[in-house]
Structures are given as structure tokens and as C-alpha cells.
Amino acid sequence: MSDDAPSGVLAKALTVLQAFTVEDTTLGFAELQRRTEFAKSTLHRVLGDLVAARLLDRVQGRYRLSGLVFELGMRASVERGLLEVATPFLEDLYVRTHELVHLGTREGTEVVYVAKMGGHQQAASPSRLGGRMPLHATAIGKVLLAHAPAEEREAALRGPLERKAPRTVTNVDVLTRQLSDVLAKGVAFEYEESAVGIVCVAAGVFGPADEIVAAVSVTGPVHRFRPARHATSVRAAAAGISATLGRRAELRGH
Known part of the structure; x- marks a missing residue:
């Protein structure tokens, strides 16, 4: 396949776009070359194409994702519909707890945070x-992960399981038991596993076919927040979102 075949062009463009992160929103040419490992001539061509397509902005010799990328992202039907339904429940959960509230979806072996609500006293969470x-x-x-298809869950458990903090669970047997508890109790807990100083409780949001589509959590600082005390509230918020998604699907069916 030639270097300029459609699949090659798309793959290169995607590699450049994925070089940007939540923290690194503006990058120079040298850093983009380091992250993509493209030859200079190839990177110049791809960057020129992306700027011409309005997917990147070039500002003072540096590059950033454009407003069009944000607009296209907001058109993603699953996340947009999910956010429309979930937002009132997330707001209620924040009012009830006054702690940091998240909504997340799964992509491969990672959580993608699609909503985050917190006040001035919110916990110092690593989420973005x-x-x-x-x-x-x-x-x-x-x-x-507990509600993922069996083959995808097993693939994730095969690892490697990255240690994000001293208390991150990287033992497969321990993690497997925790996932069984999630299925039995309907909630999951985290105790300083993503970062030192924060604890969390979460519950699942399910679609009309009882498939897992997202999860809701409340996070607080370890010195004042007791996750188990808020398990019922988190379950109720997740159940409310699930029920509303189900009603919407039923109306569409009619």
C-alpha cells in the first residue's frame, strides 16, 4: 500500500490528532514529531492537510485542536444523548453530597470522563x-469492567495493570474478587487507588437492553468522605439515568 493511500492518510492524521491530550492542548512541531515519530516531510504534509481541513489551528508556530473538532465531538450521538439525560441527576447528586461527581464511559481498558461536577472544595482528583x-x-x-463482555474483561485483567498510586490494586485475584462484589452489590469502591488522598463510590448506568453504557461516581477526600454512606444516593442517580434512557428508547420505538 502506498504512503498516500486513503487508509495511510487517515491513520497518519489520526496519529497527529491523538498526540494532543487533555493536559497538552497546544504542541510545537518538534514535540509532535517526537510523539508521532513521523519524518519531517510527512509531518509537515499531514499538519498542512489538517489545518486546511480546519481540524487543527496554527497559532504562532504551534498547533492546537480546532473548534471544529469540539463541534464534531459534541455530535457523537451516544455521549450527547447520555449527557442530556444524565445532567439533571448528576446535579442532584452534587447538591446531595457536595462532593465531586463524575460520569464515565468505557473505551477499551480505560475510563473516559464525559462529565465532571464539583464545587470550590472538590477533591484533588486526577480525572479530567x-x-x-x-x-x-x-x-x-x-x-x-465488572459488566463488560467476558472476553473484554478477561483481556483487561491479563494486563499489564498499571500502578497509579501506592494502593492501586494490581493483583488479579484481588481485583477479580472486587469485580464479583460489584456484580453482587451494585456499587464499586476506590480507596486511594487512582491517587493518594481520595476515595470514591460508583454505580452503573444501563441501557434499554440492560447493557452497561456508563457509570456515575462521587469522589471525596479521604479525611472527610465516607464512600459507603453515599452508596444509596449514587445507586439512585444511576438508576434514574438508566430509567430515563429506557423511557426515551421506548418512545422512539413507538
């Missing part, structure tokens, strides 16, 4: 809106 964390290191991730 649109950012990712390993499934096994978060309460949301454990819920999503």
Missing part, C-alpha cells in the same frame, strides 16, 4: 473532562 484513567484504578472503571 475528556481524560482517561485505567479501569482497574477507579471505582467507575471497576463498575464498567
Whole structure:
């Protein structure tokens, strides 16, 4: 296949776009070359094409994702519909707990955070809106992993299981038992596993066919937040989102 075949062009463009992260929103040419490992001539061509297509902006010799990328992302039907339904429940959960509230979905072996709500006193969580964390290191991730298809769950458990903090669970047997508890109790807990100083409780959001589509969590600082005390509230919020998604699907069916 030639270097300019459609699949090659798309793959190169995607590699460049994925070089940007939640933390690194603006990158220079040298850093993009380091991250993509493209030849200079190839990278110049791909960057030129992306700027011409309005997928990248070039500002003072550096590059950033454009507003069009954000607009296209907001058109993603699953996340947009999910956010429309979930937002009132997330707001209620924040009012009830006054702690940091998350909504996350699964992509491969990672959580993608699609909503995050917190006040001035929110916990210092490593999560970022649109950012990712390993499934096994978060309460949301454990819920999503527990309800994932068996083959995908087993692949994730085969690892490697990255250690994000001293208390991250990387023992497969321990993690497997925790996932069984999630299925039995309907909630997952995290105790300083994604970062030192924070604890969390999460519950699953299910679609009309009883498939897992997301998870809701509340996170707080270890010195004041007791996750088990908020398990009922988190379950209720997740159940409310699930029920509303089900009603919407039923109306569409009619």
C-alpha cells in the first residue's frame, strides 16, 4: 500500500490528532514529531492537510485542536444523548453530597470522563473532562469492567495493570474478587487507588437492553468522605439515568 493511500492518510492524521491530550492542548512541531515519530516531510504534509481541513489551528508556530473538532465531538450521538439525560441527576447528586461527581464511559481498558461536577472544595482528583484513567484504578472503571463482555474483561485483567498510586490494586485475584462484589452489590469502591488522598463510590448506568453504557461516581477526600454512606444516593442517580434512557428508547420505538 502506498504512503498516500486513503487508509495511510487517515491513520497518519489520526496519529497527529491523538498526540494532543487533555493536559497538552497546544504542541510545537518538534514535540509532535517526537510523539508521532513521523519524518519531517510527512509531518509537515499531514499538519498542512489538517489545518486546511480546519481540524487543527496554527497559532504562532504551534498547533492546537480546532473548534471544529469540539463541534464534531459534541455530535457523537451516544455521549450527547447520555449527557442530556444524565445532567439533571448528576446535579442532584452534587447538591446531595457536595462532593465531586463524575460520569464515565468505557473505551477499551480505560475510563473516559464525559462529565465532571464539583464545587470550590472538590477533591484533588486526577480525572479530567475528556481524560482517561485505567479501569482497574477507579471505582467507575471497576463498575464498567465488572459488566463488560467476558472476553473484554478477561483481556483487561491479563494486563499489564498499571500502578497509579501506592494502593492501586494490581493483583488479579484481588481485583477479580472486587469485580464479583460489584456484580453482587451494585456499587464499586476506590480507596486511594487512582491517587493518594481520595476515595470514591460508583454505580452503573444501563441501557434499554440492560447493557452497561456508563457509570456515575462521587469522589471525596479521604479525611472527610465516607464512600459507603453515599452508596444509596449514587445507586439512585444511576438508576434514574438508566430509567430515563429506557423511557426515551421506548418512545422512539413507538
